Amino acid sequence: xxxxxxxxxxxxxxxxxxxxGIASIDRFKELGANRNPASxxxxxxxxxxxGKRIVRGAIRGVEEGTSFDLxxxxxxNWLNNRNLAMTTFKAGEFLEDNGWEAVPLPNLPPQTPxxxxxxxxxxxxxxxxxxxxxxxxxxxxxxIGYCGLFLSPEFGPRQxxxxxxxxxxxxxxxxxxxxxxxxxxxxxxxxxxxxxxPAAEQTLSICGKDMVVAxxxxxxxxxCKNGATPNRMHPFGHADRIAAIxxxxxxxxLEETDAIQNTFHNAFRKRSPWGIIDEHRVL
Numbered sequence: 001x002x003x004x005x006x007x008x009x010x011x012x013x014x015x016x017x018x019x020x021g022i023a024s025i026d027r028f029k030e031l032g033a034n035r036n037p038a039s040x041x042x043x044x045x046x047x048x049x050x051g052k053r054i055v056r057g058a059i060r061g062v063e064e065g066t067s068f069d070l071x072x073x074x075x076x077n078w079l080n081n082r083n084l085a086m087t088t089f090k091a092g093e094f095l096e097d098n099g100w101e102a103v104p105l106p107n108l109p110p111q112t113p114x115x116x117x118x119x120x121x122x123x124x125x126x127x128x129x130x131x132x133x134x135x136x137x138x139x140x141x142x143x144i145g146y147c148g149l150f151l152s153p154e155f156g157p158r159q160x161x162x163x164x165x166x167x168x169x170x171x172x173x174x175x176x177x178x179x180x181x182x183x184x185x186x187x188x189x190x191x192x193x194x195x196x197x198p199a200a201e202q203t204l205s206i207c208g209k210d211m212v213v214a215x216x217x218x219x220x221x222x223x224c225k226n227g228a229t230p231n232r233m234h235p236f237g238h239a240d241r242i243a244a245i246x247x248x249x250x251x252x253x254l255e256e257t258d259a260i261q262n263t264f265h266n267a268f269r270k271r272s273p274w275g276i277i278d279e280h281r282v283l
Contacts, residue, residue: 005171008094012050015090016083019051019152019159021139024172027207028138034114034124035131037165041103046170047163049132049139050091052084054158054242056268059251062227062243065274071227071243079160080107088162100168107132107161109237132161137206140173143180144204147187147196147250148216149241151180154261156254157247175207182259188214190249192275195220225276245275 012020033039058075061067092102114125133150142152149157188196200215221239222230228244231237252269254260
């Protein structure tokens with residue numbers, strides 16, 4: 001790894017990042033123009049994915065069913081819009097201080113359709129929405145789990161991502177080959193609404209990495225009262241499921257099976273999980 005890449009990663013982690021992955025732009029070559037980073041920055045050489053953990057305690061109030069605002073603030077809004085945004089901005093400053101352009105990108109729902117018209121012939125319409133979970137796999141940070149969410153070997157599903165596109169030629173990280181989740185189909189039982197379907201599972205292949213992903217009924221996720229919340233950015237965006245019963249059960253499972261590196265003195269799940277099936281039935 002070149003000294004500049006090492007300096008860059010050290011700078012980013014020194015400014016609060018827990019995860020930093022780098023992919024060369026050629027890893028995105030099979031993506032269409034409406035999903036490709038090069039449509040936003042044609043001169044891009046490196047795609048940088050920056051991650052910051054969701055502290056486990058931010059999910060505690062949802063796990064107990066007693067305080068949902070803690071996760072909303074510390075696990076989502078402030079983490080995305082303040083802490084991670086500042087880390088990403090500082091990473092961009094480092095690149096631009098060294099003469100390389102840095103295009104920072106937030107994690108907006110990739111399901112959002114175009115909202116404008118193409119300004120040049122053959123160019124996709126704005127706005128281009130990149131899939132940051134897909135990019136994080138290409139940057140070597142982890143995998144898409146059976147539950148359809150990104151899993152890192154450090155934190156499982158507990159992280160948020162932002163991205164930088166740069167014309168700097170940074171050293172790419174290797175694709176993660178070892179699986180994070182040791183027992184994929186276990187996750188189908190974690191959703192009490194039946195939104196995780198083994199019958200509709202498919203194999204997702206990204207940069208030669210094959211991942212078995214269950215079919216997800218996102219309409220059911222949008223109506224889930226067990227910690228999931230509808231996407232606030234766009235109605236077509238998938239629900240935020242990180243604090244939902246399915247993902248909280250995933251966190252407990254990954255910790256119990258020693259599948260992730262961020263460990264604790266006490267187990268995440270200490271009591272039977274609660275669940276609201278509908279407005280009249282509670283587990």
